[in-house]
Amino acid sequence: MAFVLKDSQETDNDYWYVGQGAATKYRGGSFIAGSSYLLAKVALKLRREYSPNNLMTLLLYSDSGGDASSLLATSTNTVNMSTLSNIAADWTAEWLFNNYSLVSGTKYHFEILSASVDGSSYATIRVNNAVAGQSVELDADGVAPFTVSDSSAQINFRTYAEDAILPSYPTKTIVVGGQGDRSGASDDNGGAYSSDIDYTSFQGVNGGPLYAVAGCAYDTATGKITKSASFATGLEGCWVNTREGAAGAWVEKRYYIQASDADSITIGAGLGSNADIDVWVGGALKTIEEALTEAAEASGSFDSGYDAGYDIHYGATTIRIDYPDGSLELSNGDSVTLDVPAGSGGAGSLINGGLINAI
Numbered sequence: 234m235a236f237v238l239k240d241s242q243e244t245d246n247d248y249w250y251v252g253q254g255a256a257t258k259y260r261g262g263s264f265i266a267g268s269s270y271l272l273a274k275v276a277l278k279l280r281r282e283y284s285p286n287n288l289m290t291l292l293l294y295s296d297s298g299g300d301a302s303s304l305l306a307t308s309t310n311t312v313n314m315s316t317l318s319n320i321a322a323d324w325t326a327e328w329l330f331n332n333y334s335l336v337s338g339t340k341y342h343f344e345i346l347s348a349s350v351d352g353s354s355y356a357t358i359r360v361n362n363a364v365a366g367q368s369v370e371l372d373a374d375g376v377a378p379f380t381v382s383d384s385s386a387q388i389n390f391r392t393y394a395e396d397a398i399l400p401s402y403p404t405k406t407i408v409v410g411g412q413g414d415r416s417g418a419s420d421d422n423g424g425a426y427s428s429d430i431d432y433t434s435f436q437g438v439n440g441g442p443l444y445a446v447a448g449c450a451y452d453t454a455t456g457k458i459t460k461s462a463s464f465a466t467g468l469e470g471c472w473v474n475t476r477e478g479a480a481g482a483w484v485e486k487r488y489y490i491q492a493s494d495a496d497s498i499t500i501g502a503g504l505g506s507n508a509d510i511d512v513w514v515g516g517a518l519k520t521i522e523e524a525l526t527e528a529a530e531a532s533g534s535f536d537s538g539y540d541a542g543y544d545i546h547y548g549a550t551t552i553r554i555d556y557p558d559g560s561l562e563l564s565n566g567d568s569v570t571l572d573v574p575a576g577s578g579g580a581g582s583l584i585n586g587g588l589i590n591a592i
Contacts, residue, residue, distance in 0.1 A: 236274050236393035240267045245278065245359035245389050248322070249369055249382070252287050252314065252347030253355035259372040259379060260358065261344035262388035263296065270394040271332035271456055271501065272306070275343065278359040278389035280322035285314035285354035287347050291328035294342040300378035301342035301370065306333040311348075314356045322359045324391065332395065332501070334454040343390060346375060362386040395491075395501050435471055435515045442516035443471070450508045456491075456501040458512055468493035471515045473500065490514070 242264065250257045275291055291308040294301035308328035317326060335341065345358070360369050360383075367387035370379040437443050449460040458475070471490045488500035498514065554561045 235396040237396040239270050239272075239392045239394050240264060241391040242361060242364065242387050242389055243391075244361045245322070247360050247362045247386070248280075248357040249360055249371075249388075251279070251345055251356040251358050252285065252289070252350050253282075254350055254352055255373040256380075257355075257371050258347050258350050259344050259375045260347075260370070261292075261301070261342055261379070262360070262369045262386070262390070263299075263301075263340055263342045263367050264387065264390060264392075265340050265367075266335040266337055266392075269337040269453065270335055271453075272330045272335050272392060273332055273395045274327055274329050274393040275308070276324045276327045276391040276393070277343075277345070278322045278324055279314075279317050279326045279356050280359075281314050281317035281319045281354075281356050283319075283354040285351060285356060287314045287349055287351065287355070288312070289314065289326070289348070289356070290346045292344040292346055293330070293333060294344060294377060296340035296342060297378070299340075299368065299384075300381070301344060302377050304377075305341070306330055314347075314354075317356060322357070322389075332454075332456060335392075342370065342379070343388065344370070344372075344375075344379065359389040360386050361389070437516060440516060442474075442513040443468070444512070444514040446514075447511045449510045449512055451510055455499070457497040457499050458510060459497040461496050464493055464495060464498050464514065466494055468498060468514060473498055473515075474513045476511045477509065 249260060251260045252258060272293070277291075288311040290311050292304060293306040295303045295305055297303075308330060310329050312326045312328065317323075347355075362369075362383060363385065364387035365385050367385075368381045369383045369386040369388055371382050372379040435443070444464055446460055446463045449458050449463070451458050458473070468490050469492060472487055473490050474485065474487050476485050490498050491501055492499040498512070
């Protein structure tokens, strides 16, 4: 799972005890969310002192008048103090959260709960004791409000959201859809249509979407687009195109589906709360050009970037592939069989079927 950094406090000039005694069994601090996002991970800058063997859970609280108030979320994992460095404080202590929705400009509180206390072996957390309006807190019983030990200090922290962006690939990679008959496929054949991929899992008839659903709702807390009995399991990896707003002023976006069931698809953060969103799940990209740039231009060309003399030119209704010994021009609806040359993973039919649906 990839994460993207959202909020942090990196400067430190002091430290505070964690789990060293009854008053530090709960130790934490406050912060203000710089934007609205789904909290997925928190890292704190900690160091172990001597030889602790103490589990720490991280709790997220709401704020009321500057004090921690109601418990909002609990980390899904614990961190053992024994795993911390005893040389210098670092960011290896990480807690995961189930995408709790934080609201921009809202104050929250983190509290580290130590499973036990030990006056001879414990941890310390780095803080910045010159941050007005924030606080470092401690408490013995874990009942809010917590005691503010310094109202002008802030713990070192980093918050993260899940990164829903796909890994970067070469910008001139072309993906062409077509179901074909797999006649050239082989598990060890790098040049033919892969037997591990079934394009029917991502496209409907003639490259259309698998699901076209109007009037869906999006929940910022869960990152889900929902409509009862409108989707299915197994849609992970598909793109979903979304449209919201008024006719003539549509806002269209594209997301990667992280999980799905019969009633919902999960896209993570991105949309605002909305009860009327139209979605199209899967389907072929409208043009080869969109696969390359996701821009809408009538025509153009690009260098393949691999071998001299191999170029692709795309127009409103045609694609022409130039190669050293000639060229191949394809029009809307054409199909083609490509033979893989020796040394490219074995000869065979690359695609038998609709290479192009709509150019």
